[in-house]
Amino acid sequence: MLGKLITFEGIDGSGKSTMLALLRENAGLKQLGDIAFTREPTQNTLTGKAVYAAIESDVDPMAELFLFMADHAAHVAETVRPNIAAGKIMISDRYSDSRCAYQGATLEKVIPNALDFVKNLHEGWTVVPDLTFVFDLAPEDSVERCKNRGEKTKFEKIEFLTHVRENFMTLAQAEPNRFVILNAKLPPEDNEKIIVEKIKALL
Numbered sequence: 001m002l003g004k005l006i007t008f009e010g011i012d013g014s015g016k017s018t019m020l021a022l023l024r025e026n027a028g029l030k031q032l033g034d035i036a037f038t039r040e041p042t043q044n045t046l047t048g049k050a051v052y053a054a055i056e057s058d059v060d061p062m063a064e065l066f067l068f069m070a071d072h073a074a075h076v077a078e079t080v081r082p083n084i085a086a087g088k089i090m091i092s093d094r095y096s097d098s099r100c101a102y103q104g105a106t107l108e109k110v111i112p113n114a115l116d117f118v119k120n121l122h123e124g125w126t127v128v129p130d131l132t133f134v135f136d137l138a139p140e141d142s143v144e145r146c147k148n149r150g151e152k153t154k155f156e157k158i159e160f161l162t163h164v165r166e167n168f169m170t171l172a173q174a175e176p177n178r179f180v181i182l183n184a185k186l187p188p189e190d191n192e193k194i195i196v197e198k199i200k201a202l203l
């Protein structure tokens, strides 16, 4: 039987990594099947390194989109498809909706309907997630959390993250059956319970 693909999305600092650390240890989740954790951008790969170099530069945003797309293509071919074929439940920290939301924002002034442009680039070849959780958080809170974390990327700015957050909401409204919006200000343990219940219902 084919596996499932579950993705975690949200603006920087919205709590995805914190939640995934909890889920790795969640006994109830382990009972549901063979779980494989993955992420985008991919780590320590040719394409992932190119993406992280781009994030730290002021490279042209269209060029940056295609680096993210290349990384996604490699991720789908080398990790996602083989694991789904092997019947695993794949959990990805960021995936295609990050591209639609972030590059939909970086390309706003470059191309009309940037979000749809990015979405369409995925059609016909990618693996579409079965379930997507969006950690929804005000950009002001996100920037504050990122400050505490001691990192700063070119994306961690309130105006930009406001646009990214709106894009996530637009994506969720278009596919209400795939998306679950979580209040990222709740204690992680509360969202953890909601997530495990939704995954159980999917399987």
Ligand SMILES: Nc1ncnc2c1ncn2[C@@H]1O[C@H](COP(=O)(O)OP(=O)(O)O)[C@@H](O)[C@H]1O
Binding pocket: 010, 011, 012, 013, 014, 015, 016, 017, 018, 019, 145, 146, 148, 149, 184, 185, 186, 187, 188
């Ligand atoms: N539910 C939460 N409430 C308050 N702070 C949180 C919560 N979840 C995560 N944090 C804190 O916010 C910061 C960013 O969280 P992180 O999980 O790294 O976000 P992301 O992976 O989405 O960038 C960390 O310092 C983390 O401890």
Ligand SMILES: Cc1cn([C@H]2C[C@H](O)[C@@H](COP(=O)(O)OP(=O)(O)O)O2)c(=O)[nH]c1=O
Binding pocket: 011, 012, 013, 017, 040, 041, 055, 068, 093, 094, 095, 098, 099, 100, 102, 103, 153, 155
């Ligand atoms: C996967 C992906 C990430 N990003 C952005 C989100 C982050 O700001 C940055 C790096 O991703 P990531 O390492 O997941 O950052 P974080 O742990 O802070 O969430 O790249 C895109 O702009 N497009 C994409 O397709």
